[in-house]
Amino acid sequence: DIQMTQSPSSLSASVGDRVTITCRASQGISNYLAWFQRKPGKAPKSLIYAASSLQSGVPSRFSGSGSGTDFTLTISSLQPEDLATYYCQQYNSYPFTFGQGTKLEIK
Amino acid sequence: QVQLVQSGAEMKRPGASVKVSCKASGYTFISYAIHWVRQAPGQRLEWMGWINAGNGNTKYSQNFQDRVTFTRDTSATTAYVAVSSLSSEDTAVYFCAREGYDTLTGWGNFDYWGQGTQVTVSS
Numbered sequence A: 001d002i003q004m005t006q007s008p009s010s011l012s013a014s015v016g017d018r019v020t021i022t023c024r025a026s027q028g029i030s031n032y033l034a035w036f037q038r039k040p041g042k043a044p045k046s047l048i049y050a051a052s053s054l055q056s057g058v059p060s061r062f063s064g065s066g067s068g069t070d071f072t073l074t075i076s077s078l079q080p081e082d083l084a085t086y087y088c089q090q091y092n093s094y095p096f097t098f099g100q101g102t103k104l105e106i107k
Numbered sequence B: 001q002v003q004l005v006q007s008g009a010e011m012k013r014p015g016a017s018v019k020v021s022c023k024a025s026g027y028t029f030i031s032y033a034i035h036w037v038r039q040a041p042g043q044r045l046e047w048m049g050w051i052n053a054g055n056g057n058t059k060y061s062q063n064f065q066d067r068v069t070f071t072r073d074t075s076a077t078t079a080y081v082a083v084s085s086l087s088s089e090d091t092a093v094y095f096c097a098r099e100g101y102d103t104l105t106g107w108g109n110f111d112y113w114g115q116g117t118q119v120t121v122s123s
Helices: none
Strands: A004-007 A010-013 A019-025 A033-038 A045-049 A062-067 A070-075 A084-090 A102-106 B003-006 B010-012 B018-025 B033-039 B045-052 B058-060 B068-073 B078-083 B092-102 B106-113 B117-121
Touching (some): A010 A019, A019 A033, A019 A084, A033 A062, A033 B106, A045 A062, A045 B092, A045 B106, A070 A084, B003 B092, B010 B018, B018 B117, B033 B068, B045 B068, B045 B092, B058 B068, B078 B092
Parallel strands (some): A010 A102
Antiparallel strands (some): A004 A019, A033 A045, A033 A084, A062 A070, A084 A102, B003 B018, B018 B078, B033 B092, B045 B058, B092 B106, B092 B117
8 A cells, every 4th residue: 555644744834824734645656646635524625636736715825736656735824724633645556545634723 | 516425333242343334426337437435533544445336346455355246227327335354453434435437547546425325333
């Protein structure tokens, strides 16, 4: 199975800050990488697919980059509603696997 | 708009079975696969497998192929996951997700998710 490692596990930042979360795959997955946001009691929301493509309706402050084994999710200007846990997920091969999550807190 | 609405929380005894539903709306149900994912307390999200809502074909993760069954009702646009012989290790939030298509990576990314269903197994 492909192991996905996210860092950091938690992060505290201020409104307006630029935030970066990284995800590393244990083997190459090309660009078969997605990011999604999860808030308690709500359906997870897909943010990024194919490593860098923004899902429809997602604010442009979210962006993704990377290919192969190293990937990044960036929030260019943190907003209060971005308080959530963020996950990466590889869909290059079965079984699909997920990062452990990054809990983002607002200072 | 696309929505996946899951059934409510369940509490079960060890050894029992549970069936969770995922009602789809806002798109052509039979044109997409539905995946199931669960997250136990303190654990990572764990992919369980998928069902092709059109032809009913299924694929199970090796970790679940013995006790998990995916079904769907096309007239009700609803997918189901049934888990048998429950133990405390099956206590988790269960999610359904639609498998989307994009021109870069084809099928595979989860573009819409259900809100999750808490299943608690306790004696």
